Amino acid sequence: xxxxxxxxxxxxxxxxxxxxxxxxxxxxxxxxxxxxxxxxxxxxxxxxxxxxxxxxxxxxxxxxxxxxxxxxxxxxxxxxxxxxxxxxxxxxxxxxxxxxxxxxxxxxxxxxxxxxxxxxxxxxxxxxxxxxxxxxxxxxxxxxxxxxxxxxxxxxxxxxxxxxxxxxxxxxxxxxxxxxxxxxxxxxxxxxxxxxxxxxxxxxxxxxxxxxxxxxxxxxxxxxxxxxxxxxxxxxxxxxxxxxxxxxxxxxxxxxxxxxxxxxxxxxxxxxxxxxxxxxxxxxxxxxxxxxxxxxxxxxxxxxxxxxx
Amino acid sequence: xxxxxxxxxxxxxxxxxxxxxxxxxxxxxxxxxxxxxxxxxxxxxxxxxxxxxxxxxxxxxxxxxxxxxxxxxxxxxxxxxxxxxxxxxxxxxxxxxxxxxxxxxxxxxxxxxxxxxxxxxxxxxxxxxxxxxxxxxxxxxxxxxxxxxxxxxxxxxxxxxxxxxxxxxxxxxxxxxxxxxxxxxxxxxxxxxxxxxxxxxxxxxxxxxxxxxxxxxxxxxxxxxxxxxxxxxxxxxxxxxxxxxxxxxxxxxxxxxxxxxxxxxxxxxxxxxxxxxxxxxxxxxxxxxxxxxxxxxxxxxxxxxxxxxxxxxxxxxxxxxxxxxxxxxxxxxxxxxxxxxxxxxxxxx
Numbered sequence: 001x002x003x004x005x006x007x008x009x010x011x012x013x014x015x016x017x018x019x020x021x022x023x024x025x026x027x028x029x030x031x032x033x034x035x036x037x038x039x040x041x042x043x044x045x046x047x048x049x050x051x052x053x054x055x056x057x058x059x060x061x062x063x064x065x066x067x068x069x070x071x072x073x074x075x076x077x078x079x080x081x082x083x084x085x086x087x088x089x090x091x092x093x094x095x096x097x098x099x100x101x102x103x104x105x106x107x108x109x110x111x112x113x114x115x116x117x118x119x120x121x122x123x124x125x126x127x128x129x130x131x132x133x134x135x136x137x138x139x140x141x142x143x144x145x146x147x148x149x150x151x152x153x154x155x156x157x158x159x160x161x162x163x164x165x166x167x168x169x170x171x172x173x174x175x176x177x178x179x180x181x182x183x184x185x186x187x188x189x190x191x192x193x194x195x196x197x198x199x200x201x202x203x204x205x206x207x208x209x210x211x212x213x214x215x216x217x218x219x220x221x222x223x224x225x226x227x228x229x230x231x232x233x234x235x236x237x238x239x240x241x242x243x244x245x246x247x248x249x250x251x252x253x254x255x256x257x258x259x260x261x262x263x264x265x266x267x268x269x270x271x272x273x274x275x276x277x278x279x280x281x282x283x284x285x286x287x288x289x290x291x292x293x294x295x296x297x298x299x300x301x302x303x304x305x306x307x308x309x
Numbered sequence: 310x311x312x313x314x315x316x317x318x319x320x321x322x323x324x325x326x327x328x329x330x331x332x333x334x335x336x337x338x339x340x341x342x343x344x345x346x347x348x349x350x351x352x353x354x355x356x357x358x359x360x361x362x363x364x365x366x367x368x369x370x371x372x373x374x375x376x377x378x379x380x381x382x383x384x385x386x387x388x389x390x391x392x393x394x395x396x397x398x399x400x401x402x403x404x405x406x407x408x409x410x411x412x413x414x415x416x417x418x419x420x421x422x423x424x425x426x427x428x429x430x431x432x433x434x435x436x437x438x439x440x441x442x443x444x445x446x447x448x449x450x451x452x453x454x455x456x457x458x459x460x461x462x463x464x465x466x467x468x469x470x471x472x473x474x475x476x477x478x479x480x481x482x483x484x485x486x487x488x489x490x491x492x493x494x495x496x497x498x499x500x501x502x503x504x505x506x507x508x509x510x511x512x513x514x515x516x517x518x519x520x521x522x523x524x525x526x527x528x529x530x531x532x533x534x535x536x537x538x539x540x541x542x543x544x545x546x547x548x549x550x551x552x553x554x555x556x557x558x559x560x561x562x563x564x565x566x567x568x569x570x571x572x573x574x575x576x577x578x579x580x581x582x583x584x585x586x587x588x589x590x591x592x593x594x595x596x597x598x599x600x601x602x603x604x605x606x607x608x609x610x611x612x613x614x615x616x617x618x619x620x621x622x623x624x625x626x627x628x629x630x631x632x633x634x635x636x637x638x639x640x641x642x643x644x645x646x647x648x649x650x651x652x653x654x655x656x657x658x
Contacts, residue, residue: 081632081635081636081639085636085639086642086643087636087638088635090448091586092635092636092639094579094582094583094586095586095628095631095632095635095636096632097579098579098580098582098627099628099631102621102625102627102628103625103628105621105624106619106621106622109619109621110340226456227452227453227456230448230449230452230453231453233448234446234453237446271463271464271467271468273460273461273463273464273467274460276460277456277457277461280457280460281453281457283449283453284435284439284450284453284457287439287445287446287449288439288443291443291444305644
């Protein structure tokens with residue numbers, strides 16, 4: 001039982017990390033007034049790019065970088081359509097969700113053929129492995145047996161919190177999401193900030209996707225993001241648009257994911273699919289419980305037109 | 310909406326399709342195949358003979374249902390992204406009745422279809438209740454319900470209704486399968502889908518409830534001020550759209566798939582969303598778009614066999630169409646674009 005709980009905690013931390021990247025991606029986007037439901041799709045592209053680059057180069061870190069770059073590229077389509085062309089954000093996010101996974105699936109087919117054999121890439125080495133530590137105690141595993149990406153995720157949470165609360169630039173950024181016209185009158189480049197938000201969002205969503213193929217699973221399969229992009233949307237709502245809240249939400253959803261895997265391993269009476277439902281049902285229950293207290297950026301989802309007075 | 314605008318509703322998607330096919334051709338050429346050959350095989354595969362035409366109709370049928378599901382909900386401003394889950398729940402109920410109930414033949418078919426529609430409607434009602442009474446984001450809820458439905462179907466075909474060693478359910482008995490439509494490979498599910506589309510069209514545009522539903526979708530505050538029962542319409546749009554998808558799932562099981570198996574209904578929900586958006590949420594246009602994309606998929610199989618170009622090219626083309634048409638639709642609404650258009654016209658005069 002003891003090992004069940006320690007394994008559960010360790011797995012929760014691992015499973016929360018991709019969600020943290022994806023949720024922060026969404027947070028940066030929504031803070032600039034852009035609701036991007038396309039991060040699921042962007043993560044799919046990031047996941048494939050990360051996998052391919054890490055396979056070819058043999059370096060998972062390069063894979064993550066490539067995943068970020070691919071995420072930015074795909075999100076620039078969203079940026080152009082929603083910021084410049086003022087397309088409806090939800091609709092365009094859906095378009096990205098259809099386009100990006102199709103592109104990823106196609107690229108995989110073209111590069112690896114349609115054989116059923118799964119190609120495997122190297123996973124990122126954990127800090128413990130890097131330092132050559134042999135100890136197997138719980139604390140060592142908790143703090144050191146993690147890939148660099150996990151530390152990066154938590155550092156990013158802190159950086160985001162400081163940026164939005166303590167820096168002038170962060171406050172200006174938030175102003176764009178709250179009241180873009182007022183932001184423009186004090187000289188903030190609203191369009192610029194919105195594009196910047198899409199670059200950050202694309203990069204983080206790409207990294208979140210790449211995490212899945214460079215730190216979690218050695219293979220890429222279509223649909224491996226498995227709704228994490230949408231759970232991240234829920235995490236942003238659950239976390240009340242603050243990076244600390246988002247972190248708690250992600251740890252909770254990560255815990256659900258870890259619990260699901262652990263329960264599958266120890267149980268053999270119930271069909272395993274019931275356990276796989278846990279993260280999705282938990283998301284629904286959480287959303288149902290917190291209700292609709294509006295706390296998000298006020299101009300979220302609205303197009304910004306310069307000439308409108 | 311002025312006249313020029315409604316013209317754009319046709320021009321933009323058509324132009325998007327043309328551009329997407331051109332890009333598709335470039336990709337095919339880059340893969341080392343001849344785009345002209347590929348396009349010829351694509352056409353032959355989809356429409357080349359009566360048999361292929363039947364296959365196209367058969368593939369289009371479930372897509373028509375999920376497209377109509379999306380059209381109906383979005384007209385009320387509800388982003389039901391759960392077409393896939395509702396479709397699957399409909400098929401699960403139909404599967405139970407078709408294989409377990411002591412009825413067969415026409416009675417069983419009617420029972421399956423009704424149960425499928427009710428099941429899909431109830432599944433969507435979960436999201437509807439959470440939206441109306443808890444003000445929750447229906448997109449996330451419906452997507453989560455998709456995953457739950459897919460996993461539930463997994464339980465059904467790997468455990469509860471498993472047929473032997475293969476993870477699939479037993480087949481629908483011969484007497485309960487849908488009859489063929491005009492001797493084609495498509496079943497009567499196809500004309501039913503078209504009829505449902507016409508009914509949805511009539512309801513939305515020629516009844517006062519339909520008008521009120523669209524009014525809620527266009528401007529919820531104005532609808533509320535006018536005394537429309539906004540909550541009722543929101544909830545109704547969930548249930549009805551879910552029922553349409555569930556009906557589609559039941560018919561797909563009885564007509565085409567006959568068994569629940571891994572991948573049943575996968576992607577149909579989002580496909581329906583894409584097609585509804587390309588069709589500008591018009592139900593009849595949605596049918597045409599669904600047939601078009603079904604043709605693309607059916608044809609791409611022939612293309613793959615003949616030229617070696619993978620079928621996923623058709624997914625790319627479909628995805629490009631949605632990316633271009635939604636962006637194009639937004640572009641023609643931009644004031645700058647309209648001014649450009651007007652100036653040219655004035656010069657011409």
